[in-house]
Amino acid sequence: MGVETKTAVVLVSGGLDSATVLAIAREAGHQCIALSFDYGQRHRIELDAARQVAEQGGAIDHSVLTLPIGELGGSALTDLNLDVPEATEAASDEIPVTYVPARNTIFLSMALGLAETTGATDIFIGANAVDYSGYPDCRPVFIDAFERLANVATRAGVEGDGFHIHAPLIDLSKAEIIQRGVELSVDYALTISCYNPSPEGLACGVCDSCYLRAKGFEEAGITDPTLYRT
């Protein structure tokens, strides 16, 4: 048996952040159930990355659930009529067009349902408030509000020991995330960050997400394994 008695649900997108979160959850002694969503995102290739990340990261199971978030509309990430913007050097105070309405609320709600049915007490999410400060659902105040909700919403929250929502990257810079992941042997070559990759999974190199990823590797002083299409 060993020391891994607590089960956690870990949201795994196929990106750099959630791959790091999976490694952090494992190092904290959790046995991890990876959870990914097929929600009509442009870059469905990230689901293949998520499968590889879950396997390489030692998850005991990997659920992929289909969600109709694209049908809600309103985001450049799911609406093919909106252009994905190119990166701007200076971070803006505005909420980006790539914001998906209520996304992390929906993702955590599904994670909560899965946690309750599997007996997991902990949920890990790669939300980050530093590089993506424009997203309201990537802030500590959101994570805290969701944890409070989880503990009144569910049988396990009311009758059991309660849920803990972990966002271990929330205050880290991209460079710090990468450094932490490298310490934990995360294979970032498996991950994809680009908002607009080629069908083969090659990154565009010009979107916000590519920009932040490249900058993070550079600041961390670590070689970027990303393959670009140009």
Place this chain on the structure above:
Amino acid sequence: MGVETKTAVVLVSGGLDSATVLAIAREAGHQCIALSFDYGQRHRIELDAARQVAEQGGAIDHSVLTLPIGELGGSALTDLNLDVPEATEAASDEIPVTYVPARNTIFLSMALGLAETTGATDIFIGANAVDYSGYPDCRPVFIDAFERLANVATRAGVEGDGFHIHAPLIDLSKAEIIQRGVELSVDYALTISCYNPSPEGLACGVCDSCYLRAKGFEEAGITDPTLYRT
């Protein structure tokens, strides 16, 4: 045009409670977008009822979104391996087997996403703490926690006037709900409450939900339009 300027998303299940909520939201001056979910529930016939309720209730639109809640398992309502229990006269303090893990959290999260993309500021849900006190996500403390979450989770909550989550039935008995609905001309013949209806939509008459519905009509002194299969 006219006075109906505020848009609301109303969760409509095809049951008695949500049909009443739609009428209440309309009477309060909202233009209403009905939202239903196909989540592998046993009684999919309720989606047909939801369509009729939305139309008769004057909703300007009706979205039906497919959710993979059944894949999470753990409830007699979505898991075909669990039997739906028959009613017991005395309400129990335990959470019923028909509890669906995190259901209202997931439903409200999707409603929040739809509200944000449609510009709706209000969300109505037929949660009721009286007859279904065993469900943790049918209590006022849950509704309050979700409203707090909504207002930190979203662009509209942070930048706009905020969201209001309405659960106008939360403190009403089934009889009071029916009386209110009859005042508002709800056609309860369109609704279905049974956990285990026949393929033609005839109610079983023995499940918890049938029991509470019949008792409600009796206490309200109103003729029950439900068609039973026995």
